[in-house]
Amino acid sequence: MSPAEAPVRIVSSNKEASHSYVAGQRVELWCQLSRPVSPVCWYKDGEEVEVGETLVLEQEGLQYRLVLPCARMQDTGEFICSASDASVSYSILVAEPPVRILQPPQRSLELLVQAPGCVELRCELSVPDASVHWFKDGLEVDETDNLLLLVEGAWRCLFIPKSSAEDAGEYICETKDEAISFDVKVSGQWRC
Incomplete structure (x- = not known):
């Protein structure tokens, strides 16, 4: 049997590496074959993958790579590299990125408002x-005529146009990963 007829084997791969990612991370799956073979096919969940902006196939010598430049949640699943009679599978998990509160940097703030002034609590x-x-x-608060929950790009805002004594208290803005508290104190009557 000549070397060209020898069975194709997967010599090495990164199958054993951790393939847990956060959305937006680069994913690179690779395997090295024992000899050149055509075709080498990649599958995701049993369907042949399609090359595009979100998925790139590369070959360098006997090494074959599938690259996801910017992983998405829908990339979670099983990927298989198949070459002749040899194949290797990778189980990929792509999780949502953590949602952090960037602004304000303090996790607990105090706010003093004179009634009927406005209250504006903002988180980026x-x-x-x-x-x-x-x-x-x-x-949990609901929107009313005097309590508005606003979304401005990456900012979340709780807005009370005309505060009163009942609006005093601890307000919390909570993401799936973090929270920030605002201690709102309302004093006296504000006069123009």
């Missing part, structure tokens, strides 16, 4: 389209 998030929950004294 690391993930612009992430959701938050607002709480007052431990209870």
Whole structure:
């Protein structure tokens, strides 16, 4: 049997590496074959992959790579590199990025407001389209005519146009990963 007819084997791969990623990270799967063979096919969840902006196939000598330049949640699954009778599979997990509160940097703030002044509590998030929950004294708040929950890009805002004594208390803005508290104190009547 000549070397060209020898069975194709997977000589090495990064199958055993951890393939848990955060959305946005680069993913690189590779395997090295014992000899050149054509075709080498890559599959995800049983379907042949399509090359595009989100998935690149590369070959360097006997090493074959599948690259996801910017992993997405939908990239989670099983990838297989198949070459002749040899194949290797990779189990990929892509998780949502953590949602951090970038601004304000303090995790606990105190705010003194003179009634009926406005109250504006603002948080900037690391993930612009992430959701938050607002709480007052431990209870989730709902929007009303005098309590607005606003989204401005990466900013989340709780806005009270005309405060009163009932608006005093602890407000919390909570993401899936972090929280920040605002201790709002309302004093006296504010006169123009």
